[in-house]
Amino acid sequence: MGAECPAILAVRGSVMTCLGRTSFNLFRPARRRTSRAFQPGARSAWHSHPTGQRLVVTEGTGRTQQWGEAVQELRAGDVVWSPV
Structure with missing residues (x-):
């Protein structure tokens, strides 16, 4: 799969959609490739x-x-x- 590209956008998760600490990295917008990290106890809302x-x-x-x-x-x- 090759080396991972550096993130072009890195933000914290929205307090409206997440409970606890999360982070979001956007790697390839055209392919909608992202990564999301959740700290212990964090979660996202139903979506x-x-x-x-x-x-x-x-x-x-x-x-x-x-x-x-x-x-x-x-x-x-x-x-x-x-x-x-």
């Missing part, structure tokens, strides 16, 4: 992605859930596709 979303867990643990489904535990190395 959707019109074209879906792929989650790649690079370190730590976490959880994700789709409407009407059970919570899924995530660990480093997991890749999850969410269609909405």
Whole structure:
């Protein structure tokens, strides 16, 4: 996959959509390639992605859930596709 490009935009998560400390890095705007980091205990509010979303867990643990489904535990190395 090659070396990672440096982020062209790095910001803290919005207090309107996140609880706790998060950070957001934009790498490739045309491809909508971003990374998001969550500090322990942080989470995002329920939301959707019109074209879906792929989650790649690079370190730590976490959880994700789709409407009407059970919570899924995530660990480093997991890749999850969410269609909405």
